[in-house]
Amino acid sequence: MLELRNITKTYNPGTLTEMCLFQDLTMTVEQGEFVSIVGSNGSGKTSLLNIICGSIPVEQGQVLVAGEDITKMEEYKRYQRIGRVYQNPAMGTCPHLTLFENMSLADHKGKSFGLSPGVNRHRLRVYQEQLSLLGLGLENKLDVLVGTLSGGQRQAVALLMATMTPLDFLILDEHTAALDPKTAESIMILTDQMVRRKKLTAIMVTHNLRYAVEYGNRLVMMNQGKIILDLKEDEKRKGSVEDILHIFNEISIECGN
Amino acid sequence: MNVLLDLTIGILTQGFMYALLSYGVYITYKILDFPDLTVDGSFPLGAAVTAVMLTRGVNPYLTLPLVFVVGALAGLLTGWIHVKLGIRDLLAGIITMTALFSINLQIAGSNLIVDRSVDTLFTAAPTMLLLGSFTLIQRKLMVTFLVALVFKILLDLYFKTKNGLLLRAVGDNSVLVTSLAKDKGRVKIIGLVIANALVALSGALVCHEQRAFSSTMGTGQVVFGLATVIIGATLFKKWGFIKGTTAAVAGSIIYKACIQVAISLGLPANLLKLITAVLFLVILVYGNRRKEQVSGHA
Numbered sequence: 434m435l436e437l438r439n440i441t442k443t444y445n446p447g448t449l450t451e452m453c454l455f456q457d458l459t460m461t462v463e464q465g466e467f468v469s470i471v472g473s474n475g476s477g478k479t480s481l482l483n484i485i486c487g488s489i490p491v492e493q494g495q496v497l498v499a500g501e502d503i504t505k506m507e508e509y510k511r512y513q514r515i516g517r518v519y520q521n522p523a524m525g526t527c528p529h530l531t532l533f534e535n536m537s538l539a540d541h542k543g544k545s546f547g548l549s550p551g552v553n554r555h556r557l558r559v560y561q562e563q564l565s566l567l568g569l570g571l572e573n574k575l576d577v578l579v580g581t582l583s584g585g586q587r588q589a590v591a592l593l594m595a596t597m598t599p600l601d602f603l604i605l606d607e608h609t610a611a612l613d614p615k616t617a618e619s620i621m622i623l624t625d626q627m628v629r630r631k632k633l634t635a636i637m638v639t640h641n642l643r644y645a646v647e648y649g650n651r652l653v654m655m656n657q658g659k660i661i662l663d664l665k666e667d668e669k670r671k672g673s674v675e676d677i678l679h680i681f682n683e684i685s686i687e688c689g690n
Numbered sequence: 691m692n693v694l695l696d697l698t699i700g701i702l703t704q705g706f707m708y709a710l711l712s713y714g715v716y717i718t719y720k721i722l723d724f725p726d727l728t729v730d731g732s733f734p735l736g737a738a739v740t741a742v743m744l745t746r747g748v749n750p751y752l753t754l755p756l757v758f759v760v761g762a763l764a765g766l767l768t769g770w771i772h773v774k775l776g777i778r779d780l781l782a783g784i785i786t787m788t789a790l791f792s793i794n795l796q797i798a799g800s801n802l803i804v805d806r807s808v809d810t811l812f813t814a815a816p817t818m819l820l821l822g823s824f825t826l827i828q829r830k831l832m833v834t835f836l837v838a839l840v841f842k843i844l845l846d847l848y849f850k851t852k853n854g855l856l857l858r859a860v861g862d863n864s865v866l867v868t869s870l871a872k873d874k875g876r877v878k879i880i881g882l883v884i885a886n887a888l889v890a891l892s893g894a895l896v897c898h899e900q901r902a903f904s905s906t907m908g909t910g911q912v913v914f915g916l917a918t919v920i921i922g923a924t925l926f927k928k929w930g931f932i933k934g935t936t937a938a939v940a941g942s943i944i945y946k947a948c949i950q951v952a953i954s955l956g957l958p959a960n961l962l963k964l965i966t967a968v969l970f971l972v973i974l975v976y977g978n979r980r981k982e983q984v985s986g987h988a
């Protein structure tokens with residue numbers, strides 16, 4: 434379980450551009466939830482994920498995972514139990530390493546990187562099996578430099594790599610946004626399968642309202658650093674894309690967007 | 691004919707000695723994407739420590755591991771300044787380099803000449819036992835070749851380990867290293883430590899060969915290192931199977947050969963750094979062009 438307690442976040446404090454984004458924000462994500470977060474540009478979605486992962490500090494409040502306060506824990510240590518996929522497909526893989534090397538890195542996440550061989554030929558079969566689940570023919574491209582793969586292929590690999598080791602959370606920040614509609618759809622389906630198969634707790638930011646409605650079991654809408662709509666399982670199922678879009682538009686008009 | 695042969699041997703020896711410096715720059719510049727100016731200080735540091743130790747009668751072979759450790763400390767300092775104090779990469783290197791200028795003079799006292807009576811790597815008993823039938827310049831070639839080869843092999847092996855893979859990953863995409871729950875700052879420091887240990891070792895070899903340390907012998911070494919790495923990478927780009935370390939050795943030899951030819955043709959030594967700078971500019975511009983062409987396709 435993840436808890437954000439009374440989070441206050443101010444960007445550029447003490448300067449002309451000071452901006453208080455979150456004031457007293459509180460949010461809880463239960464084990465096994467798949468939360469979709471929507472909201473207009475600048476509403477604080479990425480900032481929220483960054484606070485969970487420790488990429489940015491907070492002024493006040495606490496971040497707790499399973500009751501343990503991790504507010505002061507360094508970012509890299511949190512990734513021991515967090516997997517993250519970014520909007521930019523380039524962020525989740527190493528372009529100048531081969532697919533095999535990339536998979537080996539992800540496979541070894543959380544352990545110590547000593548002087549034993551970097552890649553293990555015995556794991557080749559396992560990687561091939563996992564890659565074949567993507568249905569992109571990547572299982573035959575393990576010796577190819579990842580930089581030569583397409584954006585969609587790289588994002589699929591990034592998703593696979595982020596979920597290779599056991600996780601407390603999967604964090605997805607508009608991870609289909611840079612892809613064409615068809616590839617985006619297949620990555621979304623893959624994500625859903627992955628979350629179900631591994632019973633992951635996932636938090637997904639998306640601008641695609643249909644994805645937000647169709648996938649996951651909880652929907653959160655943010656605006657100007659506040660959570661303005663939070664639909665749990667049953668309520669979410671009743672809602673349609675039109676309903677959500679309607680609420681979304683109303684807020685935008687209120688705020689003069 | 692003999693003169694030409696001697697000249698070739700001389701060039702190759704230079705190339706092998708400085709190849710260690712090229713490996714170091716290859717690690718920081720190519721792998722870590724870190725323009726490390728520490729080199730201008732850690733190279734003469736290796737020479738200073740060597741000159742003092744040889745003069746004090748330390749076993750010439752023992753100077754190498756000791757210099758390796760001292761050079762590693764120089765890299766550690768730059769890494770610490772950059773990672774822990776948050777100073778930009780270029781500036782962190784400049785700070786260490788500047789500090790080392792004084793430290794080197796402090797270690798050596800002043801410019802030092804190692805007396806003819808003192809044994810070096812190339813004249814010590816074990817070397818003579820194995821290679822005694824060869825002339826001094828032939829022995830120099832063989833010993834420096836051996837050192838360059840051993841470190842090339844060690845590095846190539848290291849790059850294939852998990853730790854080496856992580857090092858390559860951090861220069862390629864440091865975000866991913868963080869995602870792997872690894873401290874990217876620490877990985878960078880490891881790279882800087884190894885690189886400067888190699889650079890200092892290069893300085894040590896040069897000191898053994900010249901029997902001298904001078905406080906200014908570091909000037910321009912980073913540019914030399916960058917040039918060799920870029921020459922190597924540009925020349926061998928087409929052959930993907932050529933390793934970066936091999937390209938660095940080749941770059942080092944080619945560079946030293948060019949300089950030697952220029953001097954033989956009567957180029958005044960005073961103009962050497964100017965020519966180096968111009969050459970480096972040409973290489974960089976050429977490299978940029980190629981990069982643009984490549985990204986233009988994407």
Ligand SMILES: Nc1ncnc2c1ncn2[C@@H]1O[C@H](COP(=O)(O)OP(=O)(O)OP(=O)(O)O)[C@@H](O)[C@H]1O
Pocket residue numbers: 444445452454472473474475476477478479480481
């Ligand atoms: N590093 C930063 N420094 C200053 N302000 C920032 C910084 N990062 C974000 N902000 C501000 O915080 C607000 C929220 O940004 P955030 O990136 O969290 O929005 P978002 O909901 O992810 O938007 P988008 O849908 O465009 O990705 C914006 O007004 C932005 O200008």
Ligand SMILES: [Mg+2]
Pocket residue numbers: 478479480
């Ligand atoms: Mg965002």
